[in-house]
Amino acid sequence: MARMGMVFDLKTCIGCNACVVACKQENSLPDGVFFTKTLSEEYGVFPLANRVYIPTICNHCDDAPCEKVCPSGATYTRHDGIVMVDDAKCIGCSSCAVACPYDQRTTMDADNFLKGLFGTGEITPFEKEGYARYTPGTVTKCDFCSQRVDANLDPACVVTCPTNARIFGDLDDPHSAPSKMIRERNGRPPMPEKNTRPKVYYVN
Amino acid sequence: MTTAPPTANSLKSGRWIASTCKMCLHSCGNLIHVTDTGVINKIEGNPSNPSNNGKLCPKGNAAIMRHYDPNRFKQPMRRTNPEKGVGIDPMWEPISWEEALEYTAAQIKKSLDEDPRKILPSLEDFQKFNIWAWPLSFGNFNFYQSGGTMCGGAYHPVNGFIHSAFACANDAKHCNYWINNGTGDGFSSHLHAAAQANWVAKARTERGMRVVAVEPRLSIAAAKAEEWVPIRPATDRHFAMGMSHVLVYEGLCDYRALKRDTNAPYLVGEDGYFIRDDNRQCYIWDKKNQCAKLWNDETIEEIALEGNYEFNGKPCRPAFQVYKDILADCSPEAMEKITTVPADTIRRIAREFARAAQIGATIKVEDGRTLPLRPAAYNYYRGAQGHKHGAQTNHSFKLVNMLIGNIDTPGGHMGVTLDPKEVDFNHCSMGESGMLKPTPHQLGPVPGFHYPPSTYHMMDYFPLGVHPPHFNLLMHENREKFGVEFTPDVIVNCHSNPVWAIHGSREKWFEFLRGMRFIVCVDIIPTEMTDFADVILPSHDVLESWNCTMIEPPHTEGQCFRQPATPPLHDTKSEEDIFYELSERLGILEAYNNVINLTLGFEGHPELMLELDKKYTDKEIARRKGLLWDGNDIEYYMEHGHSVTEKRLDKWYRPWEGCRLHFYIEDYLVERDKLKQQMEDANVPFRHEWEWDDYQPLPSSTLDPVHEEPPEYDLYAITFKDIQLNFGESLSNPWIKDIVYRDPVHTGLLLNPKTAAAQGLEKGSIVKVESPYGRLYGRISVSEGMHPETLGVSNALSRMKSKAAGVLPAGGHYNDMLPYDLKNTDAASAQPETVCKVKLTRLDDWPDFLKQGRTVYDLVEDYETAKGKGGHH
Known part of the structure; x- marks a missing residue:
């Protein structure tokens, strides 16, 4: 059985946010909603200051706190390890958003869909068609573009990344690109102290 | 079992159309997905295009939002x-x-x-x-557009002199030591940003290429670099000359290349002109025979690069010696005083650069040639070149490269043509006295x-x-x-x-x-x-129209084809239709077709030349451009979206083989004196005010006048863009707005915290920023990634209140603070200064004009107070 995961290469990520916009395109996200983000963190003191660009995404934890707290069974883990939300079952209680230590869940408020991307109340044909997938009042998040994965395609954020800073594949396959990268470059999961066993790793 | 229809946009039932991006001026290949209901819902990079390898930058990913912008003009x-x-x-x-x-x-x-x-x-x-x-x-x-000097006033002419090309780039395929001075090339901007970022990331991870970024602000390139060298603004030339001092005085040059491939040995007289014979042929000093000989004299035994000589009773020096004499005053210690970069750093980087260049090494390239391998290169762009002495500044960067023999050489510093078809027009040809014919007018006739x-x-x-x-x-x-x-x-x-x-x-x-x-x-x-x-x-927008182009691609050539993914949404026309209709009504249709034939290269191809009395569609012009490139008709281009291949190596590496490069640009003196005479003859009243000293055949260490503003202006100010904001309009796009204003470098005036404290300011202080020429207002952000003498102003803070929703003002425009006079404009290139000196005044509150309506700062506050929208930590 596969265990799909992602590695972020902090050496090459240029913080361009092409991934973020590709995600917005693929998933028809309303204004201000993100399934992935790139943080920009400065550290050090001049002249030795530096900045690191940190991509963030749902970590599809093996031991997902969001799944554990979900009272309706809306959150579940797929056969390949992708953590999903079934919005037909979601009651919008937001317990998962509170439980997620990575703040990767968003409640889709109805007004997200009313003001439109341009904030004018005018809904573009792109939005009209794309918003149909969402149920207002439910909670949503990144699903690694699960339908693309089913079609043997990488997630939208991965294919567009100019610097190949996002590497996607089966972590159970020791020969997969992410497995090799985690092994060879000492990949670390985010916030390991939370014991959530993320399927997302960072290398530098 | 029935399968539910997909919700992921790229998987919905529809078709993919191979086309070309135009969210900046470059031309990345893309694939446009149109659903069965006719909605464009996904744009991806075209993986068959070896230029961008399926990658797109954030702007390229955001083209749909331009297309469906409800504020679009819908009819005349x-x-x-x-x-x-x-x-x-x-x-x-x-x-x-x-x-x-x-x-x-x-x-x-x-x-x-x-x-x-x-x-x-x-x-x-x-x-x-x-x-x-x-x-x-x-x-x-006439010319009233922001291209030209706002990008590379001196950059393009100097590229025309050195490479006979429009742009330049480092060779990411072989380079191992990459200096980026005031540019985002390979990280955030300029030539095919996503494509070049892809090449550079590969070089860094696969070959361990070292990157050194020289600039006043910790840019994306600087953040990714192995070394950030903070530098005082408008002193980039002095850094380059400090490096050149080390290369020249420590003997770290590629002397073989300088002697054989450049005019560095040509003898220069006291007036700055080359010594010439009656046939205008130049001379070289033969050290062995102690005499001057014509440049092409086969009896020359030992070419002199250095020394002071006498010819026909007049003193002369090889051009190399002239520069060496100029560089005598440019020791790292002297340049430290100007640049604030420690002398040891300048010296170390020069030595590392020379060592990485592997002078003497060769490589056999795929076309069978054995060429010098020089895997070290110095690249630069707007931030470094945009200064009063722009021509000298660009030249100083080229000379760092030329000294190690890396011009148009594997691993080195490369000329990039504006359109790849130029390489087939022999963009490099022999000029005077064995020298490459310079082509400084890269943007057409003057x-x-x-x-x-x-x-x-x-x-x-x-x-x-x-x-x-x-x-x-x-x-x-x-x-x-x-x-x-x-x-x-x-x-x-x-x-x-x-x-x-x-x-x-x-x-x-x-x-x-x-x-x-x-x-x-x-x-x-x-x-x-x-x-x-x-x-x-x-x-029409880019998703509704036809075109065929390729704009300054670093590693590839070919044409990128644009075709409509959808019929026009509104009652719009192509630019071609509009300008043909106007031309016909103005009675200039024939002249216009003539101009197009010349400009697009149809001239000389009878089957492609436009008939003078006809009007042509964007589709027909695109078809002919495709035919001109490779003979493929429109069906081919409609299927593939491009004809891009890797660059032919003979057009990429040393396309000028057999010609000597311009180490010394005598043309600056020739053109200066010609213009002087023309002004004299015409009795031009402002001729005495003209900045004649700007014309120099070699860079000098003269300071740009920005450093001599009154002392009350105690800080420098710079402006910058990043990959989300490259080139033209970006911020009316909601997806771009949604990422730009969440990036801390774009949401305040950047100041080093120690400088802020010394000025009595802190994060959040509202300030008036004044230069001797203009002012703006803003809110201070502190960043350790700023040179302490420098205020950084993102271009994202430059918009004005407009009807376009999403474009928000932020207190003025950086460019208001820049001079537009002769003194601060390079007479040799028309490049104006892009750095200014400023003073800051703390204000208790925003000025009234910023209290009417929303500003960038209001939006940023909304973002900061929003919760539970995903990704907050």
């Missing part, structure tokens, strides 16, 4: 509100195309009949040179000398250089002084926003525009400029 319109200004509703009245074209043509014709120079073109479609070149149809050389001036931006006095649009304002304010005999009263504008972009006070530019009798804008969405238009002629 005429202004009914006589009051013009940014944010003032023009009260558009829809009119028919016929009426709009008739009315517009009549307005233009009035000026065309009176004096064609009264027309001020502002045509900035860099993917359609057939539109850009339209004014040549009536002999008009008007030549006239007095009184024939152009409103004084291009008559820049025999070498790129059009200086900022001089339209200087001329306008000093008409008598410059002796101009006409006043532009019509602006023809296409995809250009000069009133947003050009140096000088916005208020003065607004007045300039209000003085126009008629302004027509061909555009897609409202901008600051369209708020001044009398008529809007709306064009």
Whole structure:
């Protein structure tokens, strides 16, 4: 059985946010909603200051706190390890958003869909068609573009990344690109102290 | 079991169309997905295009939001509100195309009949040179667009001198030591940003290429670099000359290359000109035989690069020695005082650079040639080159490269043609005395000398250089002084926003525009400029139109094809239709077709040449451009979306083989003296004010005048863009806005925290920023990634209140603080200074004009207080 995961290469990520916009395109996200983000963190003191660009995404934890707290069974883990939300079952209680230590869940408020991307109340044909997938009042998040994965395609954020800073594949396959990268470059999961066993790793 | 229809946009039932991006001027290959219901819902990079390898930058990913922008111009319109200004509703009245074209043509014709120079073109479609070149149809050389000196006033001519090419890049495929000075190349900007970032990331991870970024701000390139070298603004040339001092005085040069492949050994007389014989042939000193011999004399036994000699009773030196003498005063210690970069750092980087260059090493490339391998290169762009002494500055960077023999060499510093078809027109050819024929006019013909001036931006006095649009304002304010005999009263504008972009006070530019009798804008969405238009002629967008182009690709060649993914959403036309319709009504159709034949290279190809009395569609012109490149007809291009391949190596590596490169650019003196004589003969009253010292055959260590502003202006200010904001309009796009204003470098005026404290300021302080030339207002952000003498102002803080939703003002425009005078403009290239000195004053509150309506800072506050929207930590 596969265990799909992602590695972020902090050496090459240029913080361009092409991934973020590709995600917005693929998933028809309303204004201000993100399934992935790139943080920009400065550290050090001049002249030795530096900045690191940190991509963030749902970590599809093996031991997902969001799944554990979900009272309706809306959150579940797929056969390949992708953590999903079934919005037909979601009651919008937001317990998962509170439980997620990575703040990767968003409640889709109805007004997200009313003001439109341009904030004018005018809904573009792109939005009209794309918003149909969402149920207002439910909670949503990144699903690694699960339908693309089913079609043997990488997630939208991965294919567009100019610097190949996002590497996607089966972590159970020791020969997969992410497995090799985690092994060879000492990949670390985010916030390991939370014991959530993320399927997302960072290398530098 | 029935499968539910997919919800992921790229998987919905529909078709993919192979096309080309135009969210910046470059031309990345893309794939556009259109659903069965006709909605464009996903754009991805085209993986079959070896230029961008399936990658797209954030802007390329955001083209859908331009297409469906509800603020798009939906039909031709005429202004009914006589009051013009940014944010003032023009009260558009829809009119028919016929009426709009008739009315517009009549307005233009009035000026065309009176004096064609009264027309001020502002045509900035860099993917359609057939539109850009339209004014040549009536002999008009005016220029009011923000390209030109706002990108690379001195950069392009110097590339024309050194590589006979438009742009330049480092060879990411072989380079191991990459210096980026004031540029985002390979990380965040410039040539095919996503493509070059892809190449550079591979070089860094696969070969461990080392990157050194030299600039006042911790940019993306600097953040990724192995070493960030903070530098005082406008001293980049001095850093380069400090490095060159080390290379020359420590003997770290590729002497073989300098002797054989450059004019560095040519003997220079005391007047700065080469020593020549009666046939204008240059001389080289033969050290062995202790005499001067003609450059091509086969009996030369030992070429001298150094030394002082006498020829025909007159003292002379090899050009290399001339530079060595200049560099005597440019020790790392001396340059430290100017740049603030420690002498040890300059010295170490020069040595590392020379060591990485592997002088003497060779490589066998795939076309069978054995070439020098020089895997170290110094690249630069707007931030480093945009200074008063732009020509010398660009030249100083080229010389760092030339000293190690890396010009157009594997691993080195490469010339990049504007359009790959140029390489088939022999873009490199032999000039005088064995030297590469220089091609400094990379953007087309220039008007030549006239007095009184024939152009409103004084291009008559820049025999070498790129059009200086900022001089339209200087001329306008000093008409008598410059002796101009006409006043532009019509602006023809296409995809250009000069009133947003050009140096000088916005208020003065607004007045300039209000003085126009008629302004027509061909555009897609409202901008600051369209708020001044009398008529809007709306064009198709990139997803609705045809084109075929390739703009300065670093590693590839071919043509990128654009085709409609959807019929036009609105009652719009292609730029071709619009300019043909206007040309016909103006009686210049034949001249226009002539210009297109010349500009696009159809001339000389009878089967492709446009018939002079006909009008052509965007589709037909695109078809002919494809045929011109490789003989493939439109069906091929419609299927593949491009004909891009890896660059032919003989056109990429040493395309000038057999010619000598211009180490010493004598043409600066030739053109200076020619212009001096022309001005003298015509008794040009301002000739004594002309900055004649700017013309130098080699860089000097002269300071740019920005360093000599009154001491009360105690900080430098710089402006910058990043990959989300590259080139033109970005921030009306909601997806771009949603990422830009969450990035801390774009949401405040950046100041080093120690500097802020010394100024009595902290994060959040509201300040007035004043230069000797203008002012802006803003809110301080502190960053350890700022040189302590420098205030950083993102271009994302430069927009003005406009009808376009999502574009928010932030307190003024950085470019208001820049001078637009002769003193701060390079006479040798027309490059204006892009750094200014400023003083900060703390304010208790925003000025009144910023309290009316939302600003960037209001939006940022909304973002900071929003919770539970995903990704907050």
